Amino acid sequence: MRIHYYLDLDEKTQKIKCRKCGRDICHGSENYKLHVPRADVYPDEIYGVRPPRETAMVIYHEYYCPGCYTMLDVEVSEPDAPPLWDIQIAMPKHGK
């Protein structure tokens, strides 16, 4: 099952995997963002009209596929914000 532009939930293995490189990322019942590299980026590092670093109240948390380093998400939030569990598919209960 597709769950994202770049991510599938393999219904056999119940793993979330990258659609581009096939890399298994984590079990479908977990927040994939806890299992992929994240970089904290000030908005003004990205070209365009962005909040300047001195006054930026939020930053960009970039998440990458650990296999092909495709950018999976750019989360806008406070600097210390934990990874948001933005996609949580209901998984079948174990043993069924």
Next chain:
Amino acid sequence: MTTQIAEEKVLYTYEPPLEGKRTFIGGGWLPSREEVASYKRLSAVDFEILSYRMNSIANEARQAILRVSGSPVVAEGGEALFAIYDPHGFTSSLACGLLLHTAGTQGNIREVLDVQGQSPGVYDGDIFMLNEPSVGGYHACDQWTGTPIFHDGELIAWLGSLTHTTETGAIEPGGMPASARSLLDEGYRVQGIKVQERGQINRAAINCLLRSTRDPAYYVLDLRARIAGLNVAKDRFMALIKRYGADKVKACVQQNIDYGEEMARAKLRSLADGAWRIVGYLDLDVGEKKPSLIKITVAMTKKGDDLILDFNATGPNPNYYNCYISGAFGLIYVAVASQLFWETPGNWGYIRPIKAYIPRNCCLNAPYFTPVGLCAAFPVTELVTGCIAKMLYTNPKYWPDINAPWQRNCVTPMYWGGMTQHGYPSGSIFSEPWAAGTGAGIDEGRGDGCDTGGAMMTVESSIADVEMTELQGPFLYLWRREGMDNAGAGRWRGGASVVYAVMPHNTPFVTVGWTSMGVIVDPTQSLDGAYPPALNYRGAWAKGLNLTEVFQKGQIPQSVEELQKLAQQSGGTVDIVAEPRSAAPMATDRDVGAGGFGGAKGIGDPLDREPERVLADIENRIFSVEMARRVFGVVIDLKAMKVDLKSTEAARNEIKANRRKKGVIWEGKK
């Protein structure tokens, strides 16, 4: 997996219990809800014919509104709605420019029945008017008129029309005053007076309104437009009853709602169960204080054929970026109607599967008297749109429908009031918010967003060209164009939004104010690896420029930088501001106001965008060469205006290498 809802939150989506009895309301009997729900269902053929006719009636009535009103907001922006409701006020058929108000206007009918049902009563030929934001609209500009339909001594339906009427007699002209610090600052609020009683226009009631606005000319046109819509629809509705009989028409009004619910629930069942979450932020009036974050989060849980939206939000804001709970639900409805249930007939039926929980006393559920002039929380629509897009991935059938959120905070930054060049007082908002970018799709759908495609809350909006706008109001445009580098950069990019600058012309007196929004923080994000669009532009306020001399040379300034250069050369000032600016007088031919919007959200990693598409973006002035190189990793041979493939590969490898260097697994707060 469940969503735990805190007890202090308010559940907005509800239907009162069916019990109750018939009530006499003056002009006839109001049937109980149980009675209404038990109307015999129509055959499939009868239902198809009658529901189509009702939909046509609503659309014809809305067209009547658009053609009678001369207001640019209504006639061009499309901010007019017409609805047919059941006897208790639940929407059955809808013709809608303003998705925002579809559910919200229902509160108006309940208010009329509650407050006036027994005294003075509700009669055939009455037309009620409300614009109380805490009851049924969003802000005081949302003006609704409604009329009951009786047949054989029984109330069988309501008809309602709504326009965004800009001048509300508020503390500033133009309807959405930046300086409002209370609902009391936002103009007159009408609580259900009868502008027509038993078929007779009530001139005293109408004069109360006309004498409370700075712009009686446009005001009365909007009011007459709404009444025209009601008259057209009532004629058609009565003809429908005559032809098919009241029992079938009454049954169809209910069956429409049930059918909408059935379609909505069927679609929900075809999607995976799960929860999707997203975070957004609001600007606030910074004034002299240090700004702080106003944060909104939403968790959307879909289980079976139910959808639960659980909001957390801070606030209320000290200024007008708030809404009452009916407004918050309207913002949710914009996303649900346009992104999830777009193929379902627009009515109360597809609201039934949705439950929205919103905390008390936040910016989305503000305490009474909180100012709400500028619609708090357009990010709500964007956040829900983002959640819906994520959910739609779970069924390939809906991949073509996936759509990133549209332009951020699609609200006007500038509004004006004063004397027109034609010699009458007027006031309004500038119409550029309807030239906002639309969100990106994916490979199987629309791909890139549409540049200056429209406002999400008014999906069929358009704006008049510059010449028509200059004819209507006392302004000349220095520029209006798609802004460069403001679209969300991604594999599929968001649509670019408009930038513009105006100067007063040929007017003895005019004021211009600026509401500001989305210029300090990124309100919401793009999807699946795309960057957020640029911030909305800060306001540029030029004073005392010698523009006449510049025009005489055949030149027109084309950017804020050129205005600044002009000020340095020949006197004058240019202030760049992030905070809202109350309406202030502007001088004809010497002062300029300039602003613009960030574009819409993209989808996917910018490094996956084909270099040839990026080149086309440069040629179309959507992205700059610098943006192409630094964000998309696309290097252009400027002499040949071709993609330099070798340098592009190197630039993209460098960006990827940088990602490998910077990226680490999150291990908790440092």
